[in-house]
Amino acid sequence: MTADPQSGPLLSVRDLRTFFSDRQGVIARLLRRKSGEVRAVDGVSFDVVRGETLGLVGESGSGKSTLARTVMGLVPATGGSASLDGRELVGLRRREWRPLRRRIQMIFQDPASSLSPRFRVSFLLREPYVINKVPPDQQASVDELLDMVGLSAEQANKYPHELSGGQARRVSIARALALHPEVLFADEPTAGLDVSAAASILNLMRDLRDRLGLTYVLITHDLNVVGYFADRIAVMYVGQLVEIGLGDRILAHPRHPYTQALLACAPVPDPHLNEGHLDNVLGGEIPSPHDPPSGCRFHPRCKYADPRCTDEVPRLEDLGEGEMVACHHWRRLDLTPQPPVEATAAAAAVAQTTL
């Protein structure tokens, strides 16, 4: 993987699993309804080195947020490991988490629901210090925190509902930064923001990365954002990683058909690039992790799928240098974005070689 041989990866996740059981009520059990478990995160492994930004992409329901919450210890892991700088995080008790909390923080998806409406901004910014019992001499002042995220000092007296979406997002970022974390999970930091507000949040995150040497795991469904911001990209589908690699490589030469399909769907603000763009739209919807498809989980929606994909689970193949892909056919596919006619020919070629 890309780990620096001297220091090792800062964050290392191995075969992490998060299952939710859907225990049913008495009546359902009496009726012998099918019960089971939801495999929200199902065997995910990746490394993040200090100072890099890993972009985590996938459709809603792919398990991106659950993965982040599991690493953060907010949802108990079913199995596997996640370690920060060599310290195991899975299975820690609340008290054991406290010193580590300061090193790994999260910006939650929806500031409206993660900022208590009953407290002023000044208290919301001090709250991390109260919870983590940080001695006063190690605390940054409210003004310093506001200044760090580009808010004026008057905002300290406001309540969350008095803030705009972009300002609320900045308060969330300031709260996460209060403890001087090394790793920051950012869950959809630009969702629901206008173009300009989103741009200024990304600029802020970039500036903080440079100034504080932050390591980000950026969760987003917006491929334009991840393409702009992430050094490496990990693509998730129904709880599993299907591809991980350098951002430039993934965008220019995706290896997994799902990555290709996601890229093909991203709307581009240029009418010249849109001729025939919608012809290649990925059909169907992401399956439920309650009852994932057999074999490769993407096979029902994949235009390159053959019988092997239905039967055999593809292994996440390690290609070295942090590049991984889980597809039986990736070596035979050329998924570099191309006109639809050639893509169809490629699909026919695959069908030929496998039949």
Added chain:
Amino acid sequence: MSDPLLTVAGLEVVYHTDAGTLPALSDVCFEVREGQIVGVVGESGCGKSTLGAALLRLLSPNGEIVGGRVMFAGRDLASLSSGELRKVRGRGIATVFQDPLTSLNPTFTVGQQMIDAERAHGQGRESKDVLRRRAIDALTRVGIPDAARRIRNHPHEFSGGMRQRIMIAIALLHEPSLLIADEATSALDVTLEAQILKLLKEINASHGTAILLISHNLGVIAEVCERVVVMYAGRAVEEGDVYAIFDRPLHPYTRALLAAVPSPQHRGTTLAAIPGRVPSLLALPPGCKYADRCAHAVAVCFAREPASLARGGLRVRCFLYDDSLPAADKPRADWAKAPGRA
């Protein structure tokens, strides 16, 4: 060229609130021709949704159209009685909103709601079987598999993408000549968004349904629209052909919006975020509403509001293009002389 299906001329809308009367739309003018897809784009609070609601006179009770005309298929919608308006809604103009869960009633099956919609728009004399048949056809057309069975499901039994398809099916029941899609794909994943956009384009091609697509997403607009209206603080600041708007935008706001979109090509650079915020409708500045965020603003921009001018095939509201101003008073920008992409 076909005749305009919808002509909006000098539309003025205000909201009456405790804090005062808010001018939500001011002098909005544009056209939608038959079979055309027109996009309306802008940041939140610029009046996009108010525009969509005003066209069908579906404004909230404190909203009021105080000026201008909305001509649809040769009739002034403002002059119609509520009974006549009801015939236009659904059959002439139909709407799809952002959130299907608030538009669909959770306590009734999808089939029942579709039959109710058919009856509401004057097909009450037909038998329930005929109406049900038509509802199943409509659902099949928008790509809902196994529609004959699914019609008995309640809204919560469908995924977000499927619910949006149902909303489109309901909107298309009466084959309207204009479909207003207000942020219809904004809550969806990129894959589902692309599927819905593809569906809208197919409906447009096969039925000749004109579409007014309201979106904050420039990518979505570029993907499907032929013409674009850029809104800012209740004004249409620029309007024209999609290629012209994206290739040679004239208004500084349009240029700034386009420049702020992140992309892999921008990696390692600071994004051009627009300074400041959309002004509150409670405290609109007297001159050009964009002046305090505009890099080119000069005294005249703060003093009075620019008129809408025709320039290079576009309509634009900006003093950069107002040749009636003495050269000394006019704002300047290098690109304004020879418009081209930044």
